Amino acid sequence: xxxxxxxxxxxxxxxxxxxxxxxxxxxxxxxxxxxxxxxxxxxxxxxxxxxxxxxxxxxxxxxxxxxxxxxxxxxxxxxxxxxxxxxxxxxxxxxxxxxxxxxxxxxxxxxxxxxxxxxxxxxxxxxxxxxxxxxxxxxxxxxxxxxxxxxxxxxxxxxxxxxxxxxxxxxxxxxxxxxxxxxxxxxxxxxxxxxxxxxxxxxxxxxxxxxxxxxxxxxxxxxxxxxxxxxxxxxxxxxxxxxxxxxxxxxxxxxxxxxxxxxxxxxxxxxxxxxxxxxxxxxxxxxxxxxxxxxxxxxxxxxxxxxxxxxxxxxxxxxxxxxxxxxxxxxxxxxxxxxxxxxxxxxxxxxxxxxxxxxxxxxxxxxxxxxxxxxxxxxxxxxxxxxxxxxxxxxxxxxxxxxxxxxxxxxxxxxxxxxxxxxxxxxxxxxxxxxxxxxxxxxxxxxxxxxxxxxxxxxxxxxxxxxxxxxxxxxxxxxxxxxxxxxxxxxxxxxxxxxxxxxxxxxxxxxxxxxxxxxxxxxxxxxxxxxxxxxxxxxxxxxxxxxxxxxxxxxxxxxxxxxxxxxxxxxxxxxxxxxxxxxxxxxxxxxxxxxxxxxxxxxxxxxxxxxxxxxxxxxxxxxxxxxxxxxxxxxxxxxxxxxxxxxxxxxxxxxxxxxxxxxxxxxxxxxxxxxxxxxxxxxxxxxxxxxxxxxxxxxxxxxxxxxxxxxxxxxxxxxxxxxxxxxxxxxxxxxxxxxxxxxxxxxxxxxxxxxxxxxxxxxxxxxxxxxxxxxxxxxxxx
Numbered sequence: 160x161x162x163x164x165x166x167x168x169x170x171x172x173x174x175x176x177x178x179x180x181x182x183x184x185x186x187x188x189x190x191x192x193x194x195x196x197x198x199x200x201x202x203x204x205x206x207x208x209x210x211x212x213x214x215x216x217x218x219x220x221x222x223x224x225x226x227x228x229x230x231x232x233x234x235x236x237x238x239x240x241x242x243x244x245x246x247x248x249x250x251x252x253x254x255x256x257x258x259x260x261x262x263x264x265x266x267x268x269x270x271x272x273x274x275x276x277x278x279x280x281x282x283x284x285x286x287x288x289x290x291x292x293x294x295x296x297x298x299x300x301x302x303x304x305x306x307x308x309x310x311x312x313x314x315x316x317x318x319x320x321x322x323x324x325x326x327x328x329x330x331x332x333x334x335x336x337x338x339x340x341x342x343x344x345x346x347x348x349x350x351x352x353x354x355x356x357x358x359x360x361x362x363x364x365x366x367x368x369x370x371x372x373x374x375x376x377x378x379x380x381x382x383x384x385x386x387x388x389x390x391x392x393x394x395x396x397x398x399x400x401x402x403x404x405x406x407x408x409x410x411x412x413x414x415x416x417x418x419x420x421x422x423x424x425x426x427x428x429x430x431x432x433x434x435x436x437x438x439x440x441x442x443x444x445x446x447x448x449x450x451x452x453x454x455x456x457x458x459x460x461x462x463x464x465x466x467x468x469x470x471x472x473x474x475x476x477x478x479x480x481x482x483x484x485x486x487x488x489x490x491x492x493x494x495x496x497x498x499x500x501x502x503x504x505x506x507x508x509x510x511x512x513x514x515x516x517x518x519x520x521x522x523x524x525x526x527x528x529x530x531x532x533x534x535x536x537x538x539x540x541x542x543x544x545x546x547x548x549x550x551x552x553x554x555x556x557x558x559x560x561x562x563x564x565x566x567x568x569x570x571x572x573x574x575x576x577x578x579x580x581x582x583x584x585x586x587x588x589x590x591x592x593x594x595x596x597x598x599x600x601x602x603x604x605x606x607x608x609x610x611x612x613x614x615x616x617x618x619x620x621x622x623x624x625x626x627x628x629x630x631x632x633x634x635x636x637x638x639x640x641x642x643x644x645x646x647x648x649x650x651x652x653x654x655x656x657x658x659x660x661x662x663x664x665x666x667x668x669x670x671x672x673x674x675x676x677x678x679x680x681x682x683x684x685x686x687x688x689x690x691x692x693x694x695x696x697x698x699x700x701x702x703x704x705x706x707x708x709x710x711x712x713x714x715x716x717x718x719x720x721x722x723x724x725x726x727x728x729x730x731x732x733x734x735x736x737x738x739x740x741x742x743x744x745x746x747x748x749x750x751x752x753x754x755x756x757x758x759x760x761x762x763x764x765x766x767x768x769x770x771x772x773x774x775x776x777x778x779x780x781x782x783x784x785x786x787x788x789x790x791x792x793x794x795x796x797x798x799x800x801x802x803x804x805x806x807x808x809x810x811x812x813x814x815x816x817x818x819x820x821x822x823x824x825x826x827x828x829x830x831x832x833x834x835x836x837x838x839x840x841x842x843x844x845x846x847x848x849x850x851x852x853x854x855x856x857x858x859x860x861x862x863x864x865x866x867x868x869x870x871x872x873x874x875x876x877x878x879x880x881x882x883x884x885x886x887x888x889x890x891x892x893x894x895x896x897x898x899x900x901x902x903x904x905x906x907x908x909x910x911x912x913x914x915x916x917x918x919x920x921x922x923x924x925x926x927x928x929x930x931x932x933x934x935x936x937x938x939x940x941x
Contacts, residue, residue, distance in 0.1 A: 235252070235256070235487035236258060237256060238485050240492045240493075242493075242496045242498040242501070243493060243497050244498050252486055253486045256366065256379060257378040258376070258489070259377060259378050259389055261361065263388075264362065265392050268389065270430060271394075271397045271426055272364075272365070274429040274430045274435060275430075278433060280361075284352045286348060310349075310351050313360060365389075371411050372407075384412065384453060386452040395423065395427070399422075399423040402419070412449050413453065420448075427444050428441070465633045466773055469633075469636055473774055477786065489779070489780030490785075492778075494618075494774060495615075495773055496619060497619045497900075499901075500902070503897065504608050504621075504890055505622055506893065507887075507893065511889060514885075515862065519602065522873065522876060528601075529868040530870070532842070534843065540868060545594060550593060569593045570593075571593075576588050578600070585626055601869060603625070605624060605625065605862070605863060606622070606625065606634065608620065608622040609622070609752050609771075610858040611756055613760035613761075613763035614769070616760065616769035616770055616772045617772055618773045619856065620858075623635045623636075634861060639750055640750075641746050641748070641846055642839050642841075643847075643848055643879060644712075644745065644746060644838060644848075645837045645848045645879075646839070648758075649743075649758070650712050650743075653726075654715050655803050656796045662700050662701035663917045663919075664700050665698060666700070666711045666715060667698075668710050686710060686713045688708060689709065689874070704810055705807075705811045705816075705819075706817060709745060712745065728758065731757075732758040735749060752859045755850060762805050763805060763857055764801070766794055766795055768795045770790025799910070802914060803918055805835060806918055807835075808835025808852055809833060809835040809907070811838070815923075818837075819836045819838065822887075825885075825889065831906055833854060834852070834853055836851040836887070840880075843867075844870045844876075844878065846879075847878060847883045848862075849879050854905040855901075860886045860890075861883060
């Protein structure tokens with residue numbers, strides 16, 4: 160030790176020399192000089208420390224929010240989807256927030272926040288010196304308590320100052336990293352105070368904080384716990400919500416009601432402390448129960464979910480191309496859907512389907528309702544359906560494929576809520592086995608419906624099924640089924656446009672024999688009419704189409720060429736693969752309701768195919784329009800041909816024995832109102848279609864089973880004129896009756912060009928024939 164004494168003496172001498180202690184100076188003066196020197200060095204060190212953090216020297220401390228970031232803070236906001244008439248139908252979010260304005264917040268909520276979190280908020284500039292000193296003294300005593308101001312908490316929450324992305328090289332340096340994070344919050348808080356008013360800071364804070372149970376922001380919290388809005392909160396409700404901010408999980412009122420009440424009462428006591436409440440009011444509020452009215456938000460509800468997948472994919476593509484985050488940028492997205500028209504469409508389906516379901520059960524009573532094309536019961540149909548279920552796969556994984564336990568569990572009855580038309584909410588509690596539940600659902604008839612503005616392509620209604628909770632497959636766009644006679648329209652459009660034929664041209668109604676080659680094999684096709692009879696008379700094209708005569712359509716297909724029919728169908732919007740065979744005009748290829756509605760719109764739109772659109776426009780979070788959506792368009796028919804085809808479509812409601820005459824019973828025909836349409840039925844009555852056109856709307860309806868094995872037994876129930884047409888009739892009937900729907904009875908538009916071809920050739924009324932629309936035909940292959 161003696162060896163080091165000279166060194167320490169020398170060091171002390173140099174220190175006195177550096178500080179500047181004069182020789183002979185008193186000890187008191189030396190102490191004062193040393194104290195001032197320490198204070199000076201400390202202040203310089205503090206300035207250097209905060210400067211180093213503010214400018215992130217050498218990347219040690221991590222980035223701090225810039226002034227630009229402070230002025231435009233990036234907080235994740237949900238993108239909200241609205242109908243064209245501003246009804247909310249969906250949200251995309253990582254955090255489901257709804258931004259509030261200061262005037263939307265009840266004043267007692269503000270006072271509860273100030274009393275509990277930052278009583279001197281109005282008097283400081285981001286840092287509460289008194290509270291900071293109090294925290295330091297408390298820490299020295301071993302008492303760990305918070306002292307952050309609301310501005311500091313906002314800085315922490317809004318800019319994630321303690322996240323991994325905000326840390327620098329010293330991010331994991333223990334207590335030093337905590338000190339650095341705290342310093343960054345102080346700096347950010349001061350900058351926030353300079354950039355925003357006190358009211359704006361309070362509003363931002365209440366929009367940003369979490370209240371637990373996925374309630375982000377005050378708006379979501381008020382809705383979650385009390386099913387109300389922030390400006391309607393009672394004092395005790397505000398106190399509960401503010402109390403949650405300290406520890407949302409600890410004071411969760413759903414799991415820990417007693418703790419939640421105690422914490423609420425603590426907030427109320429704080430409000431009394433700062434004279435925001437009277438003693439009498441405090442006592443009465445503390446006696447109140449939690450008074451929760453919990454709102455459980457379901458992510459996917461209602462029939463809007465049927466088109467949500469289609470909307471989501473289109474939005475994701477647009478956001479990716481334009482640099483937006485669908486789940487965080489707070490976009491306002493407007494669809495073309497009209498909520499009133501959508502409601503009428505859903506109600507029409509819901510009104511007709513129970514009637515059809517009853518008829519289905521009556522027809523198959525005591526019989527096996529799943530059959531092959533020869534109407535014979537399908538073996539192993541239910542067994543194959545069971546094998547596709549997730550429950551069966553789970554049992555196989557657990558017990559092995561050959562285990563008897565699987566069959567026992569599949570046949571074991573259990574409580575279940577099933578879809579049913581018996582109740583208004585379409586729910587029925589029952590006890591049923593897994594196998595029997597599959598049999599039950601297989602027999603439920605399905606339906607789909609889409610309606611659009613033919614001139615803009617805007618989809619006004621989209622009913623993808625009966626109930627998304629139970630039937631998730633979308634019958635509008637996902638499903639592809641044989642369209643039956645609705646596909647005949649393409650044959651007549653091809654003839655009128657490519658061969659300049661007219662509605663008055665005639666073809667003999669006799670059974671044709673058509674020879675053709677398919678896949679290198681020579682074949683013969685001999686189609687017949689649905690009722691197996693012929694008039695043996697020449698029929699005008701309009702009359703033949705109006706009555707859905709198979710023989711005339713087959714002959715016309717041979718005349719124009721089935722390849723040409725396929726070409727026109729694609730020009731008019733059909734994108735599904737089409738078999739170029741003689742039966743193409745009778746709907747032998749599967750297509751979607753979505754495609755067919757777009758194709759029929761081509762006729763009403765003067766021959767221009769307009770891609771059906773469900774997205775209308777996107778706005779940013781400030782309401783500025785970012786983009787209007789416009790689909791593809793192309794000319795598919797001449798204007799004259801399109802007008803002649805619209806006249807042809809009216810034939811089913813005007814020609815003798817037209818297949819759409821059933822619409823008279825719904826009051827939608829006559830009185831100067833034009834309605835056109837085409838019925839369709841696939842073989843064995845597996846699919847019923849109706850394509851209806853009016854001045855304002857083109858609508859497609861499909862009715863059928865889950866698959867082609869489920870069908871009606873006879874034409875008097877199973878044809879499109881008996882299944883799908885009534886839904887269209889109910890739909891238009893209710894739309895016309897609703898004076899707020901914007902849909903009025905009106906004639907079709909007058910032609911915009913000179914019509915040079917003859918088209919007015921009324922058909923005399925012959926003896927009555929059965930009105931059939933089935934495309935069931937006889938095929939003979941040689």
